[in-house]
Amino acid sequence: MSFCVAIDGPAAAGKGTISREVARHFGLAHLDTGLLYRAVGARVAEGEAPLDAAKALVADDLARGDLRSAAVAQAASRVAAIPEVRAALVDFQRAFARRAGGAVLDGRDIGTVICPDAEVKLYVTASDEIRAERRLKELQGSGFDTDYATVLADIRSRDARDASRVDAPMVAAADAILLDTSRMTIAEAVARAVAEVGRALRR
Ligand code: CDP
Numbered sequence: 001m002s003f004c005v006a007i008d009g010p011a012a013a014g015k016g017t018i019s020r021e022v023a024r025h026f027g028l029a030h031l032d033t034g035l036l037y038r039a040v041g042a043r044v045a046e047g048e049a050p051l052d053a054a055k056a057l058v059a060d061d062l063a064r065g066d067l068r069s070a071a072v073a074q075a076a077s078r079v080a081a082i083p084e085v086r087a088a089l090v091d092f093q094r095a096f097a098r099r100a101g102g103a104v105l106d107g108r109d110i111g112t113v114i115c116p117d118a119e120v121k122l123y124v125t126a127s128d129e130i131r132a133e134r135r136l137k138e139l140q141g142s143g144f145d146t147d148y149a150t151v152l153a154d155i156r157s158r159d160a161r162d163a164s165r166v167d168a169p170m171v172a173a174a175d176a177i178l179l180d181t182s183r184m185t186i187a188e189a190v191a192r193a194v195a196e197v198g199r200a201l202r203r
Helices: 016-027 036-045 051-057 070-081 083-097 110-114 128-141 148-163 186-202
Strands: 005-007 031-032 103-107 120-127 177-181
Touching: 005 110, 005 128, 016 031, 016 103, 016 120, 016 186, 031 110, 036 051, 036 070, 036 083, 036 148, 051 070, 051 083, 070 148, 083 103, 083 110, 103 110, 120 186, 128 148, 177 186
Parallel strands: 005 103, 005 120, 031 103, 120 177
Antiparallel strands: none
8 A cells, every 4th residue: 555644734733742642543554854964064063065075975974863953954944945956855854755664754845746646735834923832842852952042943944944945845636635733632633633533544
């Protein structure tokens, strides 16, 4: 069975949790594509050229402990605007999307560029303020020393860069189901996503 669930949306909208839970519920593989860009960003911050870093990416890069930092997130968003970097990461993501047994991929361009024929597309959003609150808790829980204003500014600047780039900008696919999680608990958002995927699986 080849079955692809594409989950896109802005920074800290809850894509990660929703994707993990949907994958677990249906026994699908999960790829957090943001990690690819974060890993390239981290290597570039250490002095490597962006395209070299993208081509040289190995599994160990995705297991680095520093990928969740705000500095790496910003570096990711900068390298993600380089068309050659994105191109170098396409084949791996497309192969993952169509692996036997099915897959969930979350990112910014999964429903539009990586897997435009995905069986289910979700575009997950929430207000800037709510996303900043959620990300602040997450970062503080992981031991990062930061504050609300810094986190809000970080996600806003990344969203602006991600939405305005020429190649694969962050945008909801025309056939994506919009999931605004501003007034939902994470459990409610997961339940909605599971229901949508279940509907598509029964089709
Ligand atoms: O977790 P969060 O939503 O904050 O970010 P992420 O999904 O880990 O993505 C980090 C950055 O990678 C984003 O700000 C984008 O610039 C880039 N990205 C992308 O361009 N395309 C993707 N499919 C996934 C991430």
